[in-house]
Amino acid sequence: KRLEVEIEKGNFRTDLLFRLNVIPFEVPPLRERTPDIPLLVEHFNQKFSVAYKKRPKRFDADAVEALRSYSWPGNVRELRNTVERVVIMHAGTRVAAQDLPALGGEEPAPTPARFSSFRDASEAHQRDFIRAKLAEAEGNVSRAAELMGMDRSHLYRRMKALGINVREERASTS
Structure with a gap:
């Protein structure tokens, strides 16, 4: 239902909905x-x-x-x-x-x-910070990197090292 509203607003393509909507199912919250x-x-x-x-x-x-x-x-x-x-x-x-x-x-x-070590504390802080910036950028990694003042490629490497999945983060912001 939300995608149909997004199509009406011009934010989502109709043809893509038809491709994805082969077997529609709803997962309750x-x-x-x-x-x-x-x-x-x-x-x-x-x-x-x-x-x-x-x-x-x-x-x-x-x-x-x-x-x-x-x-x-x-x-x-x-x-x-x-x-x-x-x-x-x-x-x-x-x-x-x-x-x-x-x-x-x-x-x-x-x-x-x-925390058991400085490294654990640092990584936890970095993970929270990156997730917050990704949420602020609505899942857009390039925009999040810009907000943090770093190169996108460096952000991708940091996310990989910290176990942050790009697809999951994007899905959580939509």
Whole structure:
């Protein structure tokens, strides 16, 4: 439905819609699929624990309930980023509701104790900064590089080194 509105505005090509719309399907927003949240949390927890060579976190019942009660305007991508942030920044293995980032609000400033090394802290900051600039540039890497005062090729290399997927970032801004 949103693409049809974009076609009317002249922002999306009709022929492309017909190519993509062979088998139309609708995925309900995450807020309508709250039973999926614990499964997604566990999936992302395992994925990022391996990626960052960290021990998997144990999310307490109150933490899972807090995640289930949030409206998730950013859908699965926002949940993914939240779990990734917890895996990287939370020092302990158990995660309670008060350990979760401020859902929908400003993230508290990271404390040095959350990181095991300077490199981890630096990479976490760079990852957050790049994602924020990509969101500001609506997923346009060239524009994000311009906003950061760096060459696009350097930004692509940095994103690759930090494990930031260009396609996923673009999808999360649309």
